[in-house]
Amino acid sequence: ETGVTQSPTHLIKTRGQQVTLRCSSQSGHNTVSWYQQALGQGPQFIFQYYREEENGRGNFPPRFSGLQFPNYSSELNVNALELDDSALYLCASSLVQGLNTEAFFGQGTRLTVV
Amino acid sequence: AQSVTQLGSHVSVSEGALVLLRCNYSSSVPPYLFWYVQYPNQGLQLLLKYTSAATLVKGINGFEAEFKKSETSFHLTKPSAHMSDAAEYFCAVSVAAGNKLTFGGGTRVLVKP
Numbered sequence: 001e002t003g004v005t006q007s008p009t010h011l012i013k014t015r016g017q018q019v020t021l022r023c024s025s026q027s028g029h030n031t032v033s034w035y036q037q038a039l040g041q042g043p044q045f046i047f048q049y050y051r052e053e054e055n056g057r058g059n060f061p062p063r064f065s066g067l068q069f070p071n072y073s074s075e076l077n078v079n080a081l082e083l084d085d086s087a088l089y090l091c092a093s094s095l096v097q098g099l100n101t102e103a104f105f106g107q108g109t110r111l112t113v114v
Numbered sequence: 115a116q117s118v119t120q121l122g123s124h125v126s127v128s129e130g131a132l133v134l135l136r137c138n139y140s141s142s143v144p145p146y147l148f149w150y151v152q153y154p155n156q157g158l159q160l161l162l163k164y165t166s167a168a169t170l171v172k173g174i175n176g177f178e179a180e181f182k183k184s185e186t187s188f189h190l191t192k193p194s195a196h197m198s199d200a201a202e203y204f205c206a207v208s209v210a211a212g213n214k215l216t217f218g219g220g221t222r223v224l225v226k227p
Contacts, residue, residue: 040220104160
């Protein structure tokens with residue numbers, strides 16, 4: 001079974017630009033969650049997609065948006081980048097089945113905004 | 115809303131000594147609790163999870179954690195530290211299926227030879 005893969009691994013963008021990060025979920029998983037991990041902090045929940053619909057959102061502005069595709073892969077889009085958006089972005093996939101689920105994380109995309 | 119507090123952002127232990135990482139949570143409903151480990155420049159790997167079964171949970175790499183409802187705690191321990199345990203550890207809580215996780219701030223473990 002393949003794991004969660006994210007691309008790219010590193011990215012440098014200029015303030016005001018837009019960025020798209022990609023995540024391929026683990027085989028058989030139907031749910032993808034995105035987290036932002038600023039340097040020296042714990043990950044913060046951005047949003048989750050379940051069967052192509054947004055299924056919960058954390059305290060992030062609308063310029064953070066996402067998509068989930070029929071094959072359950074996902075994109076995170078961030079518009080109008082700000083310096084504070086510099087962080088490690090983590091994708092986690094899981095199979096939501098009953099109450100006992102486990103999230104598997106990718107290696108993350110390191111975004112630097114200059 | 116739920117929250118997680120990890121006491122101590124940095125912990126230094128000698129190789130072979132006990133590792134104890136503290137985690138306290140706040141939740142209005144019975145929680146699911148997790149410990150993850152993060153090695154440099156990598157994602158998160160699940161060490162163990164509590165999902166309302168046994169209160170003492172055993173995980174990978176010799177780690178275990180005990181859920182104490184009265185203390186709202188889920189501390190992580192390992193009897194004997196190894197150099198490979200040097201990493202950052204995160205406690206997380208979820209209150210619903212689907213794993214929308216709320217993480218603590220993390221504890222970085224340094225293992226001295």
